[in-house]
Amino acid sequence: MASQEQVVLNEPHPPAANALEAFNAVLRQIKNAIVASRQKWDKHEPRMWARATGLTDEELVGSINLEKDLVEVRSGATAYGTIVFGKIRVGTSDGQEGFVHVRIHDPPKGGTEDIKFHSIFSDEGTRNADGQASTYNAIQYRDTPLEFFNE
Numbered sequence: 001m002a003s004q005e006q007v008v009l010n011e012p013h014p015p016a017a018n019a020l021e022a023f024n025a026v027l028r029q030i031k032n033a034i035v036a037s038r039q040k041w042d043k044h045e046p047r048m049w050a051r052a053t054g055l056t057d058e059e060l061v062g063s064i065n066l067e068k069d070l071v072e073v074r075s076g077a078t079a080y081g082t083i084v085f086g087k088i089r090v091g092t093s094d095g096q097e098g099f100v101h102v103r104i105h106d107p108p109k110g111g112t113e114d115i116k117f118h119s120i121f122s123d124e125g126t127r128n129a130d131g132q133a134s135t136y137n138a139i140q141y142r143d144t145p146l147e148f149f150n151e
Helices: 017-026 027-046 047-050 057-061
Strands: 069-079 081-091 098-106 116-120
Touching: 017 027, 017 069, 017 081, 017 098, 027 047, 027 057, 027 116
Parallel strands: none
Antiparallel strands: 069 081, 081 098, 098 116
Protein backbone atom coordinates (compact mmCIF):
# COMPACT_ATOMS: atom_id res chain seq x y z
CA MET A 1 0.00 0.00 0.00
CA ALA A 2 1.30 3.45 -0.89
CA SER A 3 2.23 5.92 1.82
CA GLN A 4 1.91 9.69 1.95
CA GLU A 5 5.64 9.96 1.29
CA GLN A 6 5.36 7.89 -1.90
CA VAL A 7 2.37 9.64 -3.50
CA VAL A 8 2.46 13.18 -4.84
CA LEU A 9 -1.09 14.49 -4.90
CA ASN A 10 -2.26 17.18 -7.27
CA GLU A 11 -3.86 20.30 -5.82
CA PRO A 12 -7.49 20.09 -4.66
CA HIS A 13 -9.88 20.94 -7.51
CA PRO A 14 -13.49 20.48 -8.61
CA PRO A 15 -14.12 17.05 -10.13
CA ALA A 16 -13.78 16.57 -13.87
CA ALA A 17 -15.93 14.08 -15.80
CA ASN A 18 -13.48 11.21 -15.21
CA ALA A 19 -13.59 11.70 -11.42
CA LEU A 20 -17.40 11.78 -11.44
CA GLU A 21 -17.43 8.59 -13.49
CA ALA A 22 -14.97 6.89 -11.13
CA PHE A 23 -16.83 7.81 -7.94
CA ASN A 24 -20.20 6.93 -9.49
CA ALA A 25 -18.81 3.46 -10.27
CA VAL A 26 -18.44 2.80 -6.54
CA LEU A 27 -21.18 5.03 -5.11
CA ARG A 28 -23.17 2.10 -3.71
CA GLN A 29 -20.07 0.85 -1.83
CA ILE A 30 -19.37 4.38 -0.55
CA LYS A 31 -22.90 4.75 0.83
CA ASN A 32 -22.78 1.28 2.39
CA ALA A 33 -19.41 2.05 3.98
CA ILE A 34 -20.68 5.32 5.46
CA VAL A 35 -23.66 3.55 7.04
CA ALA A 36 -21.49 0.67 8.30
CA SER A 37 -18.90 3.06 9.72
CA ARG A 38 -21.53 4.98 11.63
CA GLN A 39 -23.02 1.76 13.03
CA LYS A 40 -19.57 0.54 14.10
CA TRP A 41 -18.49 3.80 15.70
CA ASP A 42 -21.84 4.37 17.44
CA LYS A 43 -21.23 1.17 19.42
CA HIS A 44 -18.01 2.38 21.05
CA GLU A 45 -17.46 6.08 20.24
CA PRO A 46 -20.59 7.92 19.09
CA ARG A 47 -18.73 11.24 18.90
CA MET A 48 -17.26 10.07 15.56
CA TRP A 49 -20.61 10.51 13.78
CA ALA A 50 -22.06 13.11 16.19
CA ARG A 51 -22.86 15.47 13.31
CA ALA A 52 -25.35 12.85 12.07
CA THR A 53 -27.07 12.24 15.42
CA GLY A 54 -30.74 11.55 14.93
CA LEU A 55 -30.52 11.14 11.15
CA THR A 56 -31.73 8.00 9.45
CA ASP A 57 -29.36 6.26 7.04
CA GLU A 58 -31.47 7.65 4.21
CA GLU A 59 -31.10 11.22 5.53
CA LEU A 60 -27.34 10.72 5.86
CA VAL A 61 -26.57 9.24 2.43
CA GLY A 62 -29.79 8.77 0.47
CA SER A 63 -29.73 12.05 -1.40
CA ILE A 64 -26.06 11.93 -2.47
CA ASN A 65 -25.86 13.03 -6.09
CA LEU A 66 -22.21 13.18 -7.06
CA GLU A 67 -22.78 15.76 -9.78
CA LYS A 68 -23.59 18.25 -7.00
CA ASP A 69 -22.17 16.58 -3.89
CA LEU A 70 -18.67 15.56 -5.00
CA VAL A 71 -17.19 19.00 -4.47
CA GLU A 72 -13.44 18.41 -4.52
CA VAL A 73 -10.93 15.77 -5.60
CA ARG A 74 -7.21 15.10 -5.50
CA SER A 75 -5.25 12.26 -7.03
CA GLY A 76 -1.79 10.79 -7.23
CA ALA A 77 -0.14 8.09 -9.28
CA THR A 78 1.28 4.91 -7.78
CA ALA A 79 3.01 1.90 -9.32
CA TYR A 80 -0.35 0.11 -9.29
CA GLY A 81 -2.68 2.84 -10.58
CA THR A 82 -4.10 6.10 -9.26
CA ILE A 83 -5.33 6.92 -5.78
CA VAL A 84 -8.22 9.38 -5.87
CA PHE A 85 -9.54 11.27 -2.85
CA GLY A 86 -12.92 12.96 -2.87
CA LYS A 87 -14.91 15.27 -0.63
CA ILE A 88 -18.59 14.24 -0.74
CA ARG A 89 -21.46 16.18 0.84
CA VAL A 90 -23.65 14.17 3.26
CA GLY A 91 -26.59 14.94 5.51
CA THR A 92 -25.96 16.44 8.93
CA SER A 93 -28.05 17.15 12.00
CA ASP A 94 -26.28 20.36 13.02
CA GLY A 95 -27.57 22.63 10.24
CA GLN A 96 -24.13 23.02 8.66
CA GLU A 97 -22.74 21.47 5.50
CA GLY A 98 -20.93 18.20 6.14
CA PHE A 99 -18.58 16.13 4.00
CA VAL A 100 -16.97 12.72 4.13
CA HIS A 101 -13.51 12.22 2.69
CA VAL A 102 -13.37 9.11 0.54
CA ARG A 103 -10.47 7.22 -1.01
CA ILE A 104 -10.83 5.11 -4.15
CA HIS A 105 -8.32 3.29 -6.35
CA ASP A 106 -8.25 3.31 -10.15
CA PRO A 107 -5.97 0.55 -11.52
CA PRO A 108 -4.00 1.34 -14.69
CA LYS A 109 -6.14 -0.83 -16.98
CA GLY A 110 -8.68 1.93 -17.69
CA GLY A 111 -12.46 1.93 -17.62
CA THR A 112 -14.61 1.92 -14.51
CA GLU A 113 -15.18 -1.80 -14.06
CA ASP A 114 -12.04 -2.23 -11.95
CA ILE A 115 -12.31 0.89 -9.77
CA LYS A 116 -12.26 -0.02 -6.09
CA PHE A 117 -13.64 1.77 -3.05
CA HIS A 118 -10.86 1.93 -0.46
CA SER A 119 -11.94 3.79 2.67
CA ILE A 120 -13.55 6.71 4.48
CA PHE A 121 -11.51 9.11 6.60
CA SER A 122 -12.33 9.12 10.31
CA ASP A 123 -10.37 11.84 12.07
CA GLU A 124 -9.16 10.91 15.51
CA GLY A 125 -6.84 13.90 15.86
CA THR A 126 -3.54 13.73 17.67
CA ARG A 127 -3.28 11.01 20.29
CA ASN A 128 -2.14 11.85 23.80
CA ALA A 129 0.51 9.97 25.78
CA ASP A 130 -2.09 7.39 26.80
CA GLY A 131 -3.08 6.76 23.19
CA GLN A 132 -6.43 8.51 23.52
CA ALA A 133 -7.74 10.42 20.50
CA SER A 134 -8.18 14.17 20.84
CA THR A 135 -11.10 14.51 18.41
CA TYR A 136 -13.58 12.30 16.63
CA ASN A 137 -14.90 13.48 13.27
CA ALA A 138 -16.13 11.38 10.38
CA ILE A 139 -18.10 14.29 8.95
CA GLN A 140 -15.75 17.07 7.99
CA TYR A 141 -16.42 20.77 7.40
CA ARG A 142 -16.11 22.44 4.00
CA ASP A 143 -12.79 24.01 4.96
CA THR A 144 -11.24 20.76 6.26
CA PRO A 145 -8.40 20.05 3.81
CA LEU A 146 -8.70 16.97 1.62
CA GLU A 147 -5.42 15.24 2.42
CA PHE A 148 -3.83 11.83 2.01
CA PHE A 149 -5.14 9.20 4.41
CA ASN A 150 -4.47 5.50 4.72
CA GLU A 151 -7.37 3.84 6.58
